[in-house]
Amino acid sequence: MELSTALRWRRRAFRWQLSAKLLVISLVVTVLAFSAVCGSVLLDMRRNTEELARQTMENLSATIDADVSRNVEFYDKSLQAVVKNLALPELADVSKPILQLILFDRATTAPHFGAIQVFDAAGNLSLDASTLKPPPERRDDEEFFKVHRDNPDVGLFISRPMLYQGGYSIVLSRRLATPSGGFNGIVVGTIRLGYFHDLFRRLRIGEQDVVSILTHNGVIIMRRPFDLDVVGKDVSNIAGVIKTLGQRSGWFSGVGLDDGTPRMYVWSDSSHPLVVLVGKPWRNVLSLWRKEAIRLGAILLVLASFVAGVTIFLIREIDRRARAEQRLEELSVTDPLTGLTNRRKFDAAIETEWQRAQRQQTPVALLMIDADHFKGYNDSFGHQAGDQMLIGIAVCIADSVHRAGDCAARFGGEEFAVLLPGLSAYAALSVAETIRGKVEQWSIDQTGVTISVGTASITPGPATPWSVLVEAADKALYAAKASGRNRSVVASSTRELSLVA
Template sequence: MTRRPNAVIGVSVLIACAILGIAAWVLTEMRHDALRRAQEAAINVALLVERDTARNLELYDLSLQAVIEGLEHPGVRDLPPDLRRMVLFDRSATAKDLGSLLVLDEDGNIVIDSKVDPPRRVNLSDRDYFRVHRDAANVGLYVSHPFEPRLTTGTSIAMSRRLSHPDGSFAGVVVGTMRLNYFHNLFAGMNLGEGSSMALMLADGTMLMRRPYDPKIVGRSLMGTANYTRFTQAPSGEFFGTAAIDGVERWYAFRHIGNFPLILDVAVASRGIYAEWHRRAWIIWSLVGAVDVIILTLAVLFAQQLRRRIAMETELRSLARTDALTGLCNRRAFDEMAELEWRRAQRSGLPLSLLMIDIDHFKGFNDLYGHSAGDDALAAVARCIGENIRRPGDTAARYGGEEFAVLLPDTGDAGAVRVAETMRAAVQELDRRHVASPYHIVTVSIGVACTSERRFATLRAFVNAADAALYEAKGGGRNRVVCEPAGAVSDFIAPPTVPTANTRSAR
């Protein structure tokens, strides 16, 4: 990976994505946990309120039933008023937020009052809790709609039961009132969070109390609303819904309170459920985003540095293998390539050719024209050599001083001689003046060796053969190509005429 900058960036992107994925999973679990905690809290509050309300209403109902049983006992109505109140009414009638316990006759007049004697002169025949018992004998316990009492203050509801004569005819009503302030105080003690609500309603959808409290909501009917419809479908349940009163989306937990015609709902606002989660999510995403940005930034910077390093190393390797003056491979690189190609040729049996090239009378050129001109001549000859090798496997190198070497893999002797002659002619066509040479221009001599002509025991023997052919060319008058074994000579003489090859076979 340390040699592949793009891989570094790719791995960094994967790491960043993995961190994002883990953060997303953690936040998703945190969101689910927030919802579960809110649901558990709402359900617990609903159970607490339901049990408290049911217990108090049941106690109040027992008081009503005790009054009915007492009135059915012979002689109770004839007791002195003080004693009669003690027999009929227990101390629950004096509890906070409870009103009076009253006995009404069949006309709706108060005949027995738990508070005072003689009873207050008030007719309550217009109240729904009186009418419902007068009109039906099997109502049982009735919880009234909210009303403003005539005997006390504060919006109240009434719990009532029917009184009957021995023949079953209507004899009146026993009724006890309860201020809605009881539910207001009960709801106020529950902490549900911002935007949450609690509501108590009659089974017919009439609102008795709601938190947050609004006196205008008391007595309002929710009949026909989506949430109320769901309240009536099961004794208890939970769901997400939107309140018809304020349009806020909430998670609802609802319960029917015991055997009473009352429905309680506890609703947690969606924004309240996830408020803390949103705050933590923002912090986590910010940190994860910062970490990912740092990771990717460092990865990009590291990749850039790595690219620079690789480019520098490549350049250094190239410089280490390249002759600075000529741009060809240096001796070290040539030796490595020669060893590699020699082994490959030995394995495959394909021919391998080697050209050894020497600039004729180069010492005299340097002495006559100077070393700067000599360097220019070396560079010019190198260009002629490099421009005449085309295949990727061919290698040209400065072998030493004014001597060059060319490796030609998969090339027989005829092809090698053809390449060598092309190079010799290209140098001659430079027409670079050299008065110390019998040709009066710069020329080269080339020795050629090829593994297709004879077997060589070692690479050194192969190189020596090409070197021997070179000396044969120089000894034969220079400016010519000689192919080993000695005697296979491409002889180009007769200065200043440009030599031509005696033979040239396809490479």
């Protein structure tokens, strides 16, 4: 069975549309896949960048922590030696110079470490490593004294930064106990804040990097960059600091106390007396990664733009080709003179409609139209006038046939055919008369051009060919010619022809 031209065109148009959609989908999938790969690479690069920054900062934290812990431990051993020696009963009758020598022979003499002092249970200075005759001094109102007096198990206590012996220092202290375990005073030593300044100056630290040294109570005893408003501040209620003091090592993301800058904070070992916390701004941590991300993003944008441009170009080319093929298809099924359907398309259309009518048992009507006295008109006025006459008739036909399934065609020469699916003979006759009337009206200025119309309508049986319908309409046309022309004749179902004026 030959497909109708319209159906072939619809299928071809569908294929073109499908091709365009598949092209767009494939290009979009390609861009998305490339984007996913780039995104995955960027995520891996970010993780690697963060990991490298953490390792670098952990190494820095470990370096600072090692130096601070070593000095604190060394100084604490001196304090412990004093505590141990004072507990010896043999020293009760020793002269003060000898006692001074015994107690403080292991005391450190580093420039940033203060002299070790001993305070009695009342808080009065009794011994000083720097002199045999210390001036009167009382410290019973200081925090480090009260802590040891009220808590026997404190061990080494590190105070907040404070003004002590003429300079800002942290005080390290241990408890002295009587033989029965009672409070007998304290031994104290100091580390000046200048030690930390010198330590930080020896290290290569970024301008916006932050180094904080905290006690296990969450108090900042030193910070770089130095800020008196921050040093000595209790930050134990900050979530990141809670995590720092609760885990041996790790990292967290937080903002600076004074500048609000988002930073990555890392610590290496929180088991030491002081905890070193190093912070680096996220913008510095990710600066190289961000440059690479911008570069890959720009490449991806260029690629996406190129793909979009190629897609648009190809879609336009596909559409242009589809329109060109549609135009060629239309030209192949269109009569070049009248603009109506040609005989080839008409045969395909009547085949399709005839088979549909056989399935649905509905009528199919056909009008066969012929221009009256066309040969004489052509001879009298010339071929160009004859062509204009055919064009005028075609316009009248096209103006009278409006349904989607109708098909108006130039059947051959001066003969036309109009296929009217679903119409009875007399409904088709009404259309025929409309066409004839329009041609007659139009021909007032065309030296009396008229047409004759043969009309037939058949409900096809299973084995009935559509040529029967054409034959019936053709016979009705001959009857109209024989009856004087300029009229419509409908073929009866009994094959006898009835004349309709």
